[in-house]
Amino acid sequence: MPVQMGRLKSLRTLTTFVVGKSTGSTIDELGELSHLGGRISILKLNNVVDGRDALQANLKNKKDLKELELAWGSEDPDHSEKVRYVLDKLQPCMNLERLTIKLYGGTSFPNWLGDSALNKIKVMRLEGCHYCFELPPLGQLPTLKELFICNMKFLRTLGPELYGQPFQPFQSLERLEFKEMSKWEEWVPSGSGGPDFPRLQELILEKCPKLRGSLPCDLPCLKKLSVEGCGILHDRRATATTSTSTNLNYNSLQELKIEDGCQTGLLSLLEAKLLSQLMIRNFYDIQCLPNINHLQSLNLWNCPTLSSFPEDGLPTSLTSLDIYNCRRLEFLPHEMSAKLTSLDFLIIYNSCDSMRSFPLAIFPKLTTLTIGNCENLESLCLIEEEGAVENPSHLNQLTIFGCPNLTRLDFSRCDKLKSLPERIHTLTALQYLDIRNLPNLESIAEDGGLPPNLRYFTIYNCERLRASSSSVVDYCNWGLQALVSLEQFKIGGRGSDEILETLLKQQLLPTTLHTLSISLLSTLKSLDGKGLAQLTSLQELFIARCDSLEFLPGEALQHLTSLQELYISDCPSLQFLPEEGLPPSLSYLKIVRCSALEKRYQNKTGQDHWASISHIPCIEINDEVIIR
Structure with a gap:
């Protein structure tokens, strides 16, 4: 920073202040800037030579400051007392709403950090405070809504010191995130008799590999739970001889994400009555899914042992299904799939090796379909089945790739479908292409032509295809002339008069037909x-x-x-x-x-x-x- 910053006494906005060491501004110059407000980041606090200079910064009297970031350039455990003294003297005004502390090298936090007098703080982030053995009593901050704690290498236990006394802890906290806590092993409840997090709505645990035991039992307002990279975490009630699962209060849970090999005890949470979104990723010891009620979104990623869905099938409320790298998984039988009348979004990628055909006509509400790297898929049919009450008239986005054995594509009555899959020419095994009753289809094979080994091609009642492909150039892009394997071409219905006339006039049909x-x-x-x-x-x-x-x-x-x-x-x-x-x-x-x-x-x-x-x-x- 320029020297003598303190002379700008009327300055009201300063978003970043970098502490100088041998040159530039020292931290005490902030003391003269009494009108600073809004947000400020004070960086490279490791350059503070004398802790008394931090006191001269006079942050406590800057009543217009709402957001404060205090960051060291590196941690220095050899000067822990000095570092703690600096942070102690940088106590902000009680009007502060957001506080971030990064790379703090002390072994403990100053008392003001958990002082209930800090009664307007809403968001707090503690990042890279490696040498702290415990957290301050943050539970006593009455207005705290979001708490993010990341990369504290030496913290092993969360217990009473976090909750504090005398008030019931975390009365306002709604979002809690722990990330990259490499030594954290145990999460001890406060023992206060009531819920430790009465208003918590979102809990995120990421890369806490040694955390064992159970999560807090009583989270009555929890809506979203995400657990990633906590390989030994499990619900110890699941192994108890006498089940106490009735004491588990996650009754508001709507979204559950389990990732990177967490133990199956967490799957007991699927009993939550309001659960609508479930994501299971990198899960190696799950062979079948339990029954799930009221689910709307299901995401299964990298579950190599997963082989089956629940015997009763998936709930009819399901609207989104994403399956990725689950090759052993046998897709739902026809009679189970037929019940998924609300399914809107479907992705199947590198999964379901046993799947040979896929009759999508049974998903009447489907709008988005992606199928990729399903090497044994041979047939994809979107033609309405006999006796079906509805048809896939909502489909508007279709992507198919990496299916080397796919020989047949049939589309009919997909009223909102505007184009065939991009790079359809890469489906080199495709022999049958039947497109009919697609009133909004505007383009086919724009980026490379039709599949090179196509043998049977039908166009019927695709009136907008004529409008969008009125030029000879567009028809040439189909590449029909080059399809030396094409044996049968059928064309008819609305809009096909002009297509056929152009194809014949320009001699665009293959001579091998x-x-x-x-x-x-x-x-x-x-x-x-x-x-x-x-x-x-x-x-x-x-x-x-x-x-x-x-x-x-x-x-x-x-x-x-x-x-x-x-x-x-x-x-x-x-x-x-x-x-x-x-x-x-x-x-x-x-x-x-x-x-x-x-x-x-x-x-x-x-x-x-x-x-x-x-x-x-x-x-x-x-x-x-x-x-x-």
Whole structure:
């Protein structure tokens, strides 16, 4: 800091003051800044040479200060008494609301730190105070709401010194966090007769590897409990010969997180009536989940031995399910999954090795689905099942990756789905892709094209796909021409007229195609002859319910030298088959409910017309079969 800071006597805001040692400002210069308010961080207190200078800082009379951070640059246990004297003389005004102490090197705290006269303090953080053997009586601070204690290497026991006397402790505390307490072994209750933390709502324990025994029994307002890296912590009541679990008062618990191998005794907390969120991570000794009531969110991460869900299934209230690295876990059987009618969010990653197919149509409220690295998954079906009351109409975000054996994707009636999974081309084993009745689908295969080994592809009733892919460039991005394995392409319904016309006109369909099926194209009047003629491997052509179709391009059909079967159904405007005739390779022709064609060909009238098809070995017109 600049020298002679103390001359700025009218200064009201100073967020950081770095104590100088041989140069710069010394801490006593703060004494002249009597109007300081708001927040201040006083750093490198290890540079204070004489503890009496700390007294001259006169923090006790700075009544406008609300937030104070006191930080040493390093701990120095060789000068513990000096360090304690400095902190003692830095006693702040009783109006202080937030206090942080970092890297304090003393072995004990000054008396003012737990003085009930500090009656406006709301938040306190003690970080890296390694050499303190015990905490001050923080339980006597009447307005304290949040307490964070981190990295106290030598603290082994929390007991009566923390709670203090004479008042009932922690009357206002709502959030309590202990982190990186490497030597902490025991948490002793106050013995006051009432709850030690009557208003505590959130308790977080992280990296306290030696903590043993039980947590506080009576936490009537606790809503969130997070235990991570406390490998030997367990509920000792769980091993008692006589159960006293009825004395456990966690009745308000809503969120429970257990991480890094904590003992299964903590799972007794799942009996809490209001528990709605459960997270279990890095848990090695759990083989099956107990029954859980009222749960809304379940997160299972890195549980290698977990093999099954509760026998009765998961609660119907579940809205979010996240499964990560649980490879032995057998996913819920169909009859159990069908009960999860409220499930909104689902992630399955590197899990459930036994899962071969996944019928997502049974999750009607699902909005977000991610499936990744499920190497044995073969089929994902989002088509409404027969007899289903509802369908997955809420799905709007879908991600699938790392599923090398996935061969089939079916989507139907996902009313809010706007795009297919990103990088769908990485699903190299995919052979079947069926997308139908997706009114808001806007894009497919934008970043790499369709899967390279696709064999069967269906588009049906995807009207917005036409609107968003109106340019030839967008259609080219699908990469259909490069799909040399594509055998069957079906297209129809709302919005498909323009898609088919563009694909044919720009010759974007692969020449290896074996089957082309066209249906319910209400505005289609003709098929582009140039695009049709290049399908030289086509063996089957289906045309159905195209009310406006007036003619077929005869010259183009003549180029289809591999065509064997032609089906024409419900095309009332089609009056003639091509005068040039149909390809000589054709072996079967079927005409159904095409009134003009029936009249012209059924009774073999009009010999010129009949001659154009008479070479076909089998002709079926409605129910009449003519075999030559």
